[in-house]
Amino acid sequence: MAYDYEFFKSQIFRLTAIDLSSYKERQMKRRIDALISKHGFKGYEEFVKAIEKDKALYDSFVAYLTINVSEFYRNPEQWKVLETVFLPDLMKKTGQLKIWSAACSTGDEPYSLVMLLSKYLPLNKIKIYATDIDAQILDKARMGIYSDKSLIGLPSEFKDKFFQKINDKAYKIDDSVKKCVEFSRHNLLKDPYLKDCDMIVCRNVLIYFTEEAKYEIYKKFNEALKKNGILFVGSTEQIIQAQELNFKSVKPFFYQKL
Numbered sequence: 001m002a003y004d005y006e007f008f009k010s011q012i013f014r015l016t017a018i019d020l021s022s023y024k025e026r027q028m029k030r031r032i033d034a035l036i037s038k039h040g041f042k043g044y045e046e047f048v049k050a051i052e053k054d055k056a057l058y059d060s061f062v063a064y065l066t067i068n069v070s071e072f073y074r075n076p077e078q079w080k081v082l083e084t085v086f087l088p089d090l091m092k093k094t095g096q097l098k099i100w101s102a103a104c105s106t107g108d109e110p111y112s113l114v115m116l117l118s119k120y121l122p123l124n125k126i127k128i129y130a131t132d133i134d135a136q137i138l139d140k141a142r143m144g145i146y147s148d149k150s151l152i153g154l155p156s157e158f159k160d161k162f163f164q165k166i167n168d169k170a171y172k173i174d175d176s177v178k179k180c181v182e183f184s185r186h187n188l189l190k191d192p193y194l195k196d197c198d199m200i201v202c203r204n205v206l207i208y209f210t211e212e213a214k215y216e217i218y219k220k221f222n223e224a225l226k227k228n229g230i231l232f233v234g235s236t237e238q239i240i241q242a243q244e245l246n247f248k249s250v251k252p253f254f255y256q257k258l
């Protein structure tokens with residue numbers, strides 16, 4: 001019997017630990033079907049057998065599934081709000097700030113946080129926990145090499161201070177910034193969450209999840225924050241049930257734990 005999509009999902013979970021049932025089905029299935037036919041496979045079964053054998057195909061499938069586009073200072077106007085509205089209070093805290101960049105992709109977001117904080121704190125006082133489900137993308141993040149395109153939104157003061165041009169189109173981020181970020185693999189749908197965070201930045205990933213999965217994740221983010229801690233979300237990710245989830249909407253795309 002040919003695999004149906006339900007069975008395919010269970011096989012993908014077995015192989016990758018990615019639970020496709022928590023991702024919006026129509027969008028995900030359309031993407032997967034397009035990929036399978038692009039590679040010339042006849043259906044799900046043939047494709048599953050192929051990724052079991054071919055590591056390169058497996059890796060490119062995971063990368064494709066997880067959609068890891070990112071850029072520095074994505075939506076710069078929201079980073080301005082972070083700097084002018086929320087950083088002053090964060091800077092009043094004593095002790096090291098605990099900041100989590102969840103679903104950090106190629107590292108643009110946690111590194112942007114380090115550079116912004118470096119205006120107010122010495123680098124040796126900055127530590128960002130950065131996580132993603134995709135191990136390969138984390139290797140890329142640790143390498144810290146970026147195209148000029150991903151730096152478009154970054155204030156030039158940071159680009160001048162923390163990047164070295166390595167050829168016409170590529171830049172390398174300074175080791176002093178890299179040292180402030182600890183990358184690790186984390187699946188938002190199943191792994192334990194950090195605790196006592198002052199701020200969580202999780203942007204442009206929950207749009208891919210079902211409403212139920214999103215709700216659970218926001219609940220866990222709330223538990224992971226300290227009282228009055230801040231959750232910074234992506235520009236299409238307003239939390240509709242903020243109050244029910246013990247969050248107060250303080251600015252568009254910023255929520256505070258009550």
Ligand SMILES: C[S@@+](CC[C@H](N)C(=O)[O-])C[C@H]1O[C@@H](n2cnc3c(N)ncnc32)[C@H](O)[C@@H]1O
Nearest residue numbers: 066068070071103105133134187188203204205
């Ligand atoms: C579009 S990128 C967002 C990157 C960055 N936060 C930004 O806004 O530019 C989405 C990231 O979410 C990650 N991701 C997808 N599903 C995930 C999950 N279940 N747990 C953790 N990360 C996940 C992907 O690997 C990808 O790197």
